[in-house]
Amino acid sequence: MLEEAKKFTKEHHMIEEGSRVIAGVSGGADSVCLLLLLLELQKEMTFELRVVHVEHGIRGQESLADCEFVEKMCGRLGVECKSHYIDVPKEAKQCGRTLEETARLMRYEIFEKEAESWGGAKIAVAHNRGDDAETVLFHLIRGSGLSGMRGILPVRGNVIRPLLHTGREEILSYLEEKKQPYCVDATNRDEHYTRNCIRAQIMPRLIEMNPQAEAHIQKTADIMKEAESYIGRQTKKAAETCVSIHGDDILIRKEPFETQDPLIKKEVLKLALEQAAGAMQDITTVHLELLEQLFSSQCGRRISLPYGVQAYRIYEGIRLCRETEAVQDSIGEVLCPKSEIEQAGTEGISCGPFTMRLLEDTAFSQEIPQKTYTKWFDYDKIKSDLSARTRKEGDYICCNEEGKTQKLKKYFVNEKVEAKERGRIPLLAEGAHILWIVGYRISTYYKISQETKRILEVRFNGGKEND
Template identity: 30%
Template sequence: MLHKVLRTIRENAMFNEGDKVIVAVSGGPDSICLLRVLYELKDKLKIELAVAHLNHNIRGKAADEDAEYVRQFCLNLKIDFFIKKVDVNGLSREKGISSEMAGREARYKFFNDLKQQINADKIAIAHNANDQAETVLMRIMRGTGIEGLVGIRPVRDNIYVRPLIKVKRDDIEDYCRKNELNPRIDKTNLENIYRRNKIRLELIPYIKENFNSDIIMTLNRLSDTLKIDYEYMESISLEKYKLYCKEKQKKVTISKEAFLEHEAIVTRIIRKALSYITGSTYNFEKKHILDIIKAQKGKTGTFVSLPQNIEVCNNYGDLSIYNNTCKTKKDILEYELDYHKINVVGKNKIIFRIIENNQMMNFHENKFTRYFSYDDIKGKVTLRYRKNGDRFNPIGINGTKKLKDIFIDMKIERDLRDKIPLICFDNEIAWIVGHKMSNKFTIKENTRQILEIKYEGEEV
């Protein structure tokens, strides 16, 4: 056992010398085996151990006895012991999720909070080869891809480590018997009321008896084989993602050239974009990825709504993927500006200067400084954002045109149009900031005074 675990630790570079390791211990055979093995190896590995135990408040007196057993076990080994109680069923009802999911959330929150509290480096979890096989089978039945079939990783985020991942449950139980560890037995693990328990108690024994007596290690070998292929594909897709994608403020723009790549690369690029925006690809299924690819093949303006408030828009073949909750509803906001002071709107400044027409000026200074005929300005000056029905009279065009059509002509991405400031004179749009001026307020030969407007701040 020690040799097998030590080899797994070294092959996956799980620990560095001096690491402080939190061991997650429920009191069952797997976690008690893990704790005892790491205790035996701690001097060789030069690591320090601490134990975390979460009481789910589900099994009443039995759960309290589990906690006391783990506390005494740690006391005998002179290892720091930390415990927390959580009402998992209450958490499940509050969040509207299963008790299994609520328990998992509670455990990992406890582990991560404790990691910060005691300044630990790693968190050791007691997943084993049987857990891996069960996970792979569950994901096969859900129709997963290569990433799902990789299963439980030996190391995740360089924090969570699984030293028992190559050890079968039979060997764990045998180790506990030989060393007289007397672990606690959670009777709910023997009830086939959960999907994983049904796989463990019914499906795997059936496969062992009728098809493959070594199905546990066969599924582990499948996972290992696919892990190699998956890591190679990930390295290629990461290079392509960096080449074709532009990230900005929780938005990703994917260049049209990306969609000339093989579909295996394209789907991974899209998943990386979704992960950047939402933090994970949870809730995104294959059909959503295919909807995004279909949108790119459509015409400009093709629009797709996805889970987690994600929107996708085709902009002349390039795809913009963004979270629509990040868009400020600026169309309902309007700010009256004062000629005689520096106007501050959010992170932006609008500065006015009234000058005589005979003064020297650089009309091409930059796109965020523009000059208007002050003689033609009536009423108040405001800054606002586009509204439905807005029209604009750009230089070079007789009459007005829909602002929406002007944005389309300028190839401004759909999700940016609500963010572009508009300077208005008496409710008439005079300047699409950073872009176009109105023909009505241009400087003429007989203009006596000129209004200079400088816009400083966020560029859209």
């Protein structure tokens, strides 16, 4: 076992001569085996080694005993050890994450700080072949894409995993051979955690069907790693034409995006979403599908995604931004006096995001445009100045030929327009009466009829000519 693990470590260039390596050692079988492996590697190559142990504050005296075990073991082996004590339950409650996820994030944060303080050291962790197979199944169940199916990477940044191709049974046999004791974490048997359930129930059943199931899953994951590497290069090329980053905003442009292969489209969306979110842990294929469907929605539509990311359908495509950074896309309020509309006549006039003009008599012989961003209104029914703005208290719209009105707020509720989106939708209004909710509907009251004498044509500047 040891020779294969050493070979795997060297093949992936995890450790080089003169390196500094921090080993994350919990006291469990895997991490104890990792430490022994690194000590054996030190006999063949020169590198510095330290151990970092994190006591999570979850299991009381049991975890404190594990900490003492690791410190004594390191003392016996002559390895420097530094222990960190953290309160995971408290942090998990404050941040609204699970204990498992919070512990992982806090643990890696400590590893990174220790590595940085030691001149950019490598961080060795003890994931094994079983962990890799479990991760593939975990991602498959959650609905992950290609990156989830690749499993765990042997090297990711400064994190290395020398035992990734070593099976759990090999690790236990090696420790038994060396008469090396280790700790057992009781929480690993808690099947309320999805990964523990996979480990305790699903993997054993698969291994009953085929003793090589674990190895085969990892082999598939390795193939997926190679496929992802190639697709990643193609995705990067596509993203150069489809994705623009402006400060905290990310724009996915619709026209170049639509020319891409379906697989590359999904990868571009994932790349952009990861950039916006800063993580991919809670993002699944369902989120990517919702994001792609947004391209077919009307301008102004919005969806909420993990990590506080908001996706907006705009004229150019889709805009992504973090909720904490999202600004009210209000257009303010721009008045457009009737006197100026009449003076401009057919030449037209701008009013905020709208351009409007009075049509000549020849327009009446034309078919009413059925366009998303160009609308006709009976100008003679407009009695006062118009304004381009977003919603206000008391706004209403006429919904039928009988003149029945409906509060704008109720209309939004009925149409299932999310609360945060409502204040961003451009409106054309006469006082509190809304002529046009852009992307949704116009007021029935202002529709043209056989009696209409003058038509006000209004175009939303974000729309295409044919929309």
